[in-house]
Amino acid sequence: MPYQPWTQGYSPYATPAPVSGVAIASLVLGLLCCLPGVGLVLGVIALVQIRRTGKRGTAMAVTGTVLSSLGLAVWLLMLASGGLSAFWGGFEEGLNDDGTSLSVAKGECFDTPDGSLEGDTYDVDKVPCAQKHDAEVFAVFKLTGFGSDYPGDRAVTSVADDKCYAKRDGYAMDTWAVPADVDVYYLTPSPDSWDAGDREVTCVFGSTTEGKSLTGTLRNDETVLDDDQLAYLKAAGVLNAALDSAPEDAYVEDDLPGNKAWAKRVADAIGTQRTMLGGHEWPTAAKKPVATIVTNLSAAQKEWAAAARASDADAFYVHFDKGARLIDGRKTVTVRKALGLATTPPAGDADGGDGGTGDGGGSGGGDTGLDV
Template structure:
């Protein structure tokens, strides 16, 4: 038996034939098996080649789009369709993104079901309306709405303000919002024009919020928050009408709101009827003396006559509670008697005749003759101190006397620019 020589310095510790038959003796097969095979290459093979920059399998782009639409719940029907298309493309091309496509399709299906439910129940319309309201509210410098009470900077309702603090109306406050309106779009009309519009419109809107003018304290007048040239450029075109104290150190306590939200049906019917006459009284001619404009005063008397007819009709058609009916009926009799005198004044041939019938009708419309009905209805019973002349069973819109002369408690040319 041949014994292999010991390994030399240049020989491996074990003989290795490694499957090379030309080096293996045919007559003496080696009994030795090498337990340590010699690798054929110096490095382990790289599974995908030796290049570290080998391109991986791409992700399907349609699957990504489906997932994004599903998460955002935007165009859910499109997201579902894209998810189905992505799955087909992935199977055909061997691309990645199956999980994205499935997730996008599922989320889009849920979104589609929610959209269908919102459309069926009207929830989408309500949400859109709320969005539009919020957008409209953002056009105003202040987030004040009708019925809000607030404190102004330094307690003043005049000058320029950049912010106000909303407070409960039950506590003391500087102002109470009773109306708001938007100015026409376009270029800024100028400070004087904005003030004139605010003054006219706010006094006209006062009556719809504080329907019982007798309940408005004598020291309360109308103010307004108006846009400035700078805020106009930012989209602020809103005028906010406000009640405030004419006393620089004064304040308000409690709400002045007297409208359909706070009045009972009998009170509301009475005040609506009274406002018909007030509106007619407020159209008196600019000429104070009948001699200076007899035709104008005769036309005014015609308007008052028609208003007295309408007021009596409204009070008669409404079914007042038994406790209120007698005093209201007495008031209706006064209105009808006054109507006769005003009708004669409308036909007067000269100023003296006009005065005769005007005076007779004026006495029948004395504000004190309404106190009994007001007391029965639970309304204010103290006429405002600025009542002048005593004509009309009520004060007009709270800013002028019952004789329609339009003189207010204040000049109204006050307000905060925002």
């Protein structure tokens, strides 16, 4: 019998069918839950493709389809309940949490990680103002007028310093109620956070005594004051602002024109304060002490106006001394007591606030010694 030809028989090492790439993609997306809708669609496509071509990956396609279905259900639930917005907001905050300003608002209090309000910080712990805290926020504002490039530490801190001190009295209107060791601090953008779009400055009160905490809020503005207290403090603030605008030179002799212009501002402010006090209907206990203040203000305005017309430094000093004594802040203690305001003049002010000059009437101009 002739030999039979060799034929190719079954080989146990035959090449297996390829795995569906679509099934792999469906499984990956199902595990990550980042695009559950896409993972679900890919899973269905993979199952149809496997049935038609004989490729492997059925288990992966089924698993990806199930996981994507669960992920899609979770996303729809979060969207319906508003949780998705909160999640995305937290995600964006996490991306931007690289030296940007802290998420604290006006009126809130917080502790810093090391208890210091100096140097760099990236996080704070909000705490109730009623308990001990490192700082209290009294203003938050955006820096404007700068380009996209960081303008430098000096330019940023200069604006922050000016605006924070200017906003201080609007939050703590009764300056007598602010402890002597409390001062203004501020958090500004860093070069890195500036590049990320940060332009926010946070102004806070903090203790100048190392390691000392604050307790209780320092806020006393229209949100907590009654109408009579607010009227008095607004009137006092007009004069204090004028007194605080004194020339930088310590002596009148060094800048007589500047001091005369300052005396004119004070005289005008006294007139405004007198009108504000006289035009308000005060409670019975405060009527007489307010009337006394108004009388002193009338006499003081004449002296400051005369100082503004002085021909030389000696004449300026004569009227300045008389005018300063007439607006001595200690003369306001009685009316403050009647209105329920702080009655202890700020420490370090020889003549108190609310118009007290604090320099003993000897220097003229320069530092008025006000703690406004």
